[in-house]
Amino acid sequence: VKPQLSDVQFDTPPIVGPGVTVRKAWDIMLNHNVQMIAVADEDCKLVGVLNVSDIAEHDMRSAYDGLYVEATAFNLASALEGQMISQTDDWEIISGPLHISTDDVGYMNNDLCGGSVLIAGNQKGIVEAAIKANVRCLVLCQVDSGTDIHNSASAAGNLCVISTHYDPYRASRMISHAVPVSNLMRTDDIISFHIDDFLDDVRSTMLKNRAPSYPVLDAEDRVLGTVARFHLLNHSRKKVILVDHNEMSQSVPGLEQAELLEIIDHHRIADLQTKSAVYFRGEPVGSTTTLIASLYFENGVTPSRSMAGLMVAGIISDTVIFKSPTCTEKDKRMAYRMVQLSGIDIDQLGEEMFSAAVSTENSTPEALLMRDFKELKIGARRVGIGQVTCMSYDSLEHMHGELLEGMEKVKKNRNCDFVLLMLTQIIDAGTLLLYVGEGAEELLTRAFTGQELKSAEHYIILPGVMSRKKQVVPNISAVLD
Numbered sequence: 001v002k003p004q005l006s007d008v009q010f011d012t013p014p015i016v017g018p019g020v021t022v023r024k025a026w027d028i029m030l031n032h033n034v035q036m037i038a039v040a041d042e043d044c045k046l047v048g049v050l051n052v053s054d055i056a057e058h059d060m061r062s063a064y065d066g067l068y069v070e071a072t073a074f075n076l077a078s079a080l081e082g083q084m085i086s087q088t089d090d091w092e093i094i095s096g097p098l099h100i101s102t103d104d105v106g107y108m109n110n111d112l113c114g115g116s117v118l119i120a121g122n123q124k125g126i127v128e129a130a131i132k133a134n135v136r137c138l139v140l141c142q143v144d145s146g147t148d149i150h151n152s153a154s155a156a157g158n159l160c161v162i163s164t165h166y167d168p169y170r171a172s173r174m175i176s177h178a179v180p181v182s183n184l185m186r187t188d189d190i191i192s193f194h195i196d197d198f199l200d201d202v203r204s205t206m207l208k209n210r211a212p213s214y215p216v217l218d219a220e221d222r223v224l225g226t227v228a229r230f231h232l233l234n235h236s237r238k239k240v241i242l243v244d245h246n247e248m249s250q251s252v253p254g255l256e257q258a259e260l261l262e263i264i265d266h267h268r269i270a271d272l273q274t275k276s277a278v279y280f281r282g283e284p285v286g287s288t289t290t291l292i293a294s295l296y297f298e299n300g301v302t303p304s305r306s307m308a309g310l311m312v313a314g315i316i317s318d319t320v321i322f323k324s325p326t327c328t329e330k331d332k333r334m335a336y337r338m339v340q341l342s343g344i345d346i347d348q349l350g351e352e353m354f355s356a357a358v359s360t361e362n363s364t365p366e367a368l369l370m371r372d373f374k375e376l377k378i379g380a381r382r383v384g385i386g387q388v389t390c391m392s393y394d395s396l397e398h399m400h401g402e403l404l405e406g407m408e409k410v411k412k413n414r415n416c417d418f419v420l421l422m423l424t425q426i427i428d429a430g431t432l433l434l435y436v437g438e439g440a441e442e443l444l445t446r447a448f449t450g451q452e453l454k455s456a457e458h459y460i461i462l463p464g465v466m467s468r469k470k471q472v473v474p475n476i477s478a479v480l481d
Contacts, residue, residue, distance in 0.1 A: 002254030
């Protein structure tokens with residue numbers, strides 16, 4: 001539950017395609033107050049990015065080196081806020097160097113102006129001179145409609161003629177922004193983030209780079225928006241309610257960065273600290289599901305048939321069909337209230353559940369070990385305790401060796417001092433406790449005085465022991481503390 005990019009209010013300006021003009025991209029940046037926009041294909045997949053600095057560099061290069069225009073007639077007219085007065089197709093590509101005409105059109109010739117985009121004013125004979133010099137596109141600045149020049153332009157044949165209200169200087173600047181963003185955008189070494197990335201990782205990457213903004217993508221690499229450093233200063237925290245545990249080591253990673261709202265539990269109160277007062281519901285019952293069921297009725301909500309069935313399963317799972325020493329009358333009472341709502345047969349459901357729990361067809365030894373595994377900090381030691389409940393632990397006798405190997409791996413990977421696995425049987429209430437860890441034999445001999453310990457096979461038989469939290473953890477804690 002660490003904060004992710006999904007918890008940040010990042011920018012979501014419109015996404016542009018490669019053919020959009022620089023002028024349109026600049027308008028988007030201004031209107032949405034962003035330093036960068038993402039360029040995507042028709043499937044919204046990222047193909048490039050355009051920064052303010054890219055536009056500034058383009059303008060500076062145009063000032064020093066001159067501008068070579070390459071844009072559609074439509075985009076040229078749009079950038080100039082002008083009107084097409086010749087019979088030119090909107091999507092015809094206009095390309096060539098940019099020139100500005102002087103007062104005298106006599107200087108114009110094919111060598112100087114051929115194939116160019118020419119900016120001119122209200123000069124007599126400019127259209128004819130442009131045609132003669134093989135000009136590619138003529139931009140008429142501040143020329144009133146209905147004049148001889150306009151009339152000549154409308155019959156200019158292959159010459160593209162655009163009329164604009166801009167003066168020649170501004171027209172030249174606007175034309176530089178008529179080119180598509182594909183001419184300016186960066187396509188290599190683009191740093192982007194995904195919506196589910198953790199903010200810690202995003203910050204780390206941003207510190208190593210100097211880009212003003214970065215694209216944000218979804219799980220299918222479609223563009224969602226852009227994120228900058230300042231967005232990370234303010235983000236919402238995940239809202240969390242802890243159920244059936246209250247220890248940091250047993251909780252989800254990143255809990256310290258989340259907003260803890262409530263704790264609903266039936267275990268010991270351990271090491272968890274909260275930044276402010278929270279609702280805490282802790283009762284010594286056999287199952288946290290009993291507390292959840294109570295909350296339904298306390299709030300005047302009737303569980304659905306399927307939810308009631310799930311809660312029956314939760315209660316009989318935790319209380320081992322009411323045989324666990326942790327089971328209380330409240331557990332039984334709440335379970336039977338849920339039976340009335342669900343119509344479930346408790347004995348039949350319990351037998352099916354616990355038979356399925358130890359099925360090895362689709363479970364590896366490590367999966368069985370980790371199915372109900374808890375890590376506890378007791379004194380200076382770290383203890384991992386798993387529990388598998390079955391009809392009879394003899395059904396798992398053939399797996400003892402594989403289970404011990406899996407426990408050794410878990411001990412090493414999780415840096416535990418001891419790893420224990422309770423094979424708890426229902427038929428004849430009791431537990432076969434497998435163990436690994438240096439000093440585990442001495443620990444268990446002292447914790448369970450008088451019980452049979454098989455050191456060669458790494459297990460101890462504990463008759464009548466059904467509960468990890470009430471019969472195993474307290475005994476171990478008494479020795480280690």
